[in-house]
Amino acid sequence: MTNPSPTVSMADKVALIDSLCAKARILPVITIAREQDILPLADALAAGGLTALEVTLRSQFGLKAIQVLREQRPELVTGAGTVLDRHMLEAAEAAGSQFIVTPGITRDLLEASVYSSIPLLPGISNASGIMEGYGLGYRRFKLFPAEVSGGVAAIKALGGPFGEVKFCPTGGVGPANIKSYMALKNVMCVGGSWMLDPEWIKNGDWARIQECTAEALALLD
Numbered sequence: 001m002t003n004p005s006p007t008v009s010m011a012d013k014v015a016l017i018d019s020l021c022a023k024a025r026i027l028p029v030i031t032i033a034r035e036q037d038i039l040p041l042a043d044a045l046a047a048g049g050l051t052a053l054e055v056t057l058r059s060q061f062g063l064k065a066i067q068v069l070r071e072q073r074p075e076l077v078t079g080a081g082t083v084l085d086r087h088m089l090e091a092a093e094a095a096g097s098q099f100i101v102t103p104g105i106t107r108d109l110l111e112a113s114v115y116s117s118i119p120l121l122p123g124i125s126n127a128s129g130i131m132e133g134y135g136l137g138y139r140r141f142k143l144f145p146a147e148v149s150g151g152v153a154a155i156k157a158l159g160g161p162f163g164e165v166k167f168c169p170t171g172g173v174g175p176a177n178i179k180s181y182m183a184l185k186n187v188m189c190v191g192g193s194w195m196l197d198p199e200w201i202k203n204g205d206w207a208r209i210q211e212c213t214a215e216a217l218a219l220l221d
């Protein structure tokens, strides 16, 4: 059986990712442990200046959070993270995700996403991963786990052979290194969870989350 043609071209999906990242600069990686945290947590991030959220499917509330945010916070761009296979991709799409992020790649997931109308940011940690995606038209990747995969030096080096490729480094990114990442011409935004300390969430310390977010964005001005 042959696949139908993609309804949205790779070039259009790259453009969507670029505009989302240029606006957001930081993509917070959110894991919802309690349903009641969904809206106050998103509101704290938005008040801190963020415009796009990656909600992981690591917890039982991930899909629900995506649905709730699409319905109740349409001004935010909401995507799904920790998407590990085709079934999770379909579930994330059905919940209303506007983009998908994965920690790694499988051929099946990369192929499935070519035929999806929403963009995928596949997680890679080396040149071989980029090449797997490159052949299918992918030009934007998450570098994960960024710090232990070579960090700033790795992204600089990957810029040699992959001139058209841009990255969202995630994993070990925080206030101490965010500026060095964002200074690279092949970095479009960074991802991370440092502004979402589980203790702050547990205690409902939304002001702290807002402040930590705003402080990180201020470093980039």
Ligand SMILES: O=C(O)C(=O)C[C@H](O)[C@H](O)COP(=O)(O)O
Pocket: 029, 056, 081, 082, 083, 101, 102, 103, 104, 123, 144, 170, 171, 172, 173, 191, 192, 193, 194
């Ligand atoms: O769940 C996924 O899809 C991931 O790829 C992992 C997350 O992006 C990192 O866990 C965030 O990294 P930290 O900011 O160091 O916490």
